[in-house]
Amino acid sequence: MTLLTVWREDAPETPALRTEDAEEIAVVLKELGVRFEQWPLRDLPDKVTQDEVLDAYRERIDAVSSSEGYVLVDVVQMQPSDDPSWPETVRASREKFLDEHTHDDDEDRFFAKGSGVFYLHVDGKVHAVFCEAGDLLSVPGGTTHWFDMGTAPDYVSVRFFHDDDGWVGNFTGSGISRSFPTYDQLAAGR
Numbered sequence: 001m002t003l004l005t006v007w008r009e010d011a012p013e014t015p016a017l018r019t020e021d022a023e024e025i026a027v028v029l030k031e032l033g034v035r036f037e038q039w040p041l042r043d044l045p046d047k048v049t050q051d052e053v054l055d056a057y058r059e060r061i062d063a064v065s066s067s068e069g070y071v072l073v074d075v076v077q078m079q080p081s082d083d084p085s086w087p088e089t090v091r092a093s094r095e096k097f098l099d100e101h102t103h104d105d106d107e108d109r110f111f112a113k114g115s116g117v118f119y120l121h122v123d124g125k126v127h128a129v130f131c132e133a134g135d136l137l138s139v140p141g142g143t144t145h146w147f148d149m150g151t152a153p154d155y156v157s158v159r160f161f162h163d164d165d166g167w168v169g170n171f172t173g174s175g176i177s178r179s180f181p182t183y184d185q186l187a188a189g190r
Contacts, residue, residue, distance in 0.1 A: 002038070003130035003190065004028060005181075009121065012180045016125070029129070032122050035138035036129070044113060044156075050075040053112050053156060064108065064136070064160060072161040075112075078153035090153060097147040100177050101169040105162050107139040114155025117148045117183045121176060130186055144172060150183035 004025045006017040019025060022038055029036045042056035053075045054061060061073055078093065080086070100121060109118075111131050118137055120127040121144040131137055139145055149155065181189075 002036075002132055002135055003128075003186065005128045005130070005186065007126050007128075007180065009124050009126055009176065012126070025129070029120075029127070029137075032120060032127065032143070033140045034120065034143070035136070037136040038134050039110065039136060041134050042112075047079070048077070048113070048156060050077075053158060057110065057112065057158065061110075061158060061160075064110075068106070068108070068138075068160065068162075070108070070160040070162055072164055074159050074161075075156060076159055077156045078149055079114075079156070080152065080154055090149075090151070094149055094151070094153070096169075097149065098177055099169075099171050100144055100146045100174045101171045102142055102144050103139075103169060104141050105168070106141050106160075107143075107145075108136070108160035110136040110158040110160075112156045112158060114153070114157075115183075115187075116150070116153070116155050116157070117186060118145060119148070119177065119180060120145045126176070126180055128180065128186060130183075130190075146177040148183035150187065 001020045002022060002025055004019050005015050007015055026036045039060055044056060065073060111133050113133050115132045118129045129137055
């Protein structure tokens with residue numbers, strides 16, 4: 001179940017709001033210009049290919065791409081592996097997204113499997129959206145945020161882009177992301 005936790009930016013130890021109510025989450029996020037939807041889940045194999053994910057959600061992906069003008073859609077998979085380089089891959093990927101940043105483009109993600117937390121730093125507050133399978137989150141370009149996949153990531157997400165450049169982050173240099181509960185801490189508190 002999706003979880004939204006909101007803190008004042010100067011009070012990371014005291015949540016001002018904590019809810020798993022999808023309708024309330026959608027209302028709160030809409031006030032920030034963020035779209036939140038929940039799509040029905042499709043059966044996917046444990047080790048799924050990009051094509052299998054895109055085919056399973058083709059109708060909804062095409063609808064979002066058409067309505068929002070997206071030209072590139074891809075799939076990111078961070079699933080446990082026996083590959084000896086897996087721990088370093090996880091560490092490097094997690095560190096990259098943990099730093100606060102913005103994008104010129106919107107950041108739209110649909111979680112086909114697993115979970116991750118988007119932290120939105122807007123108007124003196126931090127909104128942590130613990131997304132799970134079935135969740136679509138659309139973060140407008142220019143929104144200050146960061147993402148935590150946890151220390152043992154296991155997710156598959158569809159990404160939407162307005163151009164072929166894909167993911168391009170503009171890092172703020174702020175250390176605020178280190179002050180708030182991590183994915184692992186939020187997951188443990190559920």
